Amino acid sequence: MNIKTIMLDLDGTTLTPDNQVTPELNGYLKKLSAHGKNVFVVTGRSEVDALNVLPDDFPAAGMVAANGMTVFAGTAKIFQSVLPKALVEHMLHYSEQHKMYYQLHPVSGRRTILSRDRHYIINEINDKRPESVSVNEWLSRRQAVLEDMVWKETLTDDELAQIVKMYFFSEDVAKMDAWKNDLRQLQEKFAFDYFSSSHNNVELVGKNISKASGIRILLDHYHLSPDNALAVGDGENDLPMFQLAGHSAAMKNAPEHVKEQAEWVTDASYAENGLYKFLYHTFH
16 A cells, blocks of 8 residues: 555544644644655645644645535645636525524635624524534634634625635524525536535535645646545535545545545544544554
8 A cells, every 4th residue: 555645634633623633633734744644634624724724833734625626736736716706796695594603714815604694693602603514614703703714794796706616504493494495406507516525514616616626736737646645524515525536435434435435433532533543543
């Protein structure tokens, strides 16, 4: 087994439940990088949100952000896509009508919500965490709304045309399932794809964009083969990179249908430093 590239999801995989990278994991990834392994971050988070949680010395040779909408080789951006402006406008109105928690992720800058929707957005994350929502996701949503969010009265046409993804969340799984069904029907009118990393969220990205499409760009840039790549993740949005990579591992905390499509399943969860333990066992 000649693995040259390690592709890592963040939430539920590389990050702990409180959105940290353990010193053991960061140190071991630096050791693997020093021995010639290419470490790529492959996340649903936007560039800003990913960099906010990664240590300054995290040894990433590249990053696929926003589920493939943005790709970096080192610090150089080598690919950028945005959502159709008409789709963004439609989804803003539709979210308001259905009181659905949303976040706009611009090409550059912080996550944004319109101020007119503040009341129902804050209500969504003000109560006690429901059992259906993971600790990691609940803390991320609360931090986003209470600390990180930019609230805007309006968005200019230029701002509407520079959105890389829209993120939707509900603590009610049935409400989210109905929302996903609406999105399927909306695909007849607009060109987009969508992915979920848990039962409580869904993210809109461009048509034919995924973690796998972003990885292909990175692998081509570095002249690397997917056959020699290991992908590690925990969510439905990780399945495209599982299918592309020569080797794949699902975290112990992943849903069963994700585990079924991985070559390996880690012995420990993201709350138990599971990624570090798996990588140490694999490469030591």
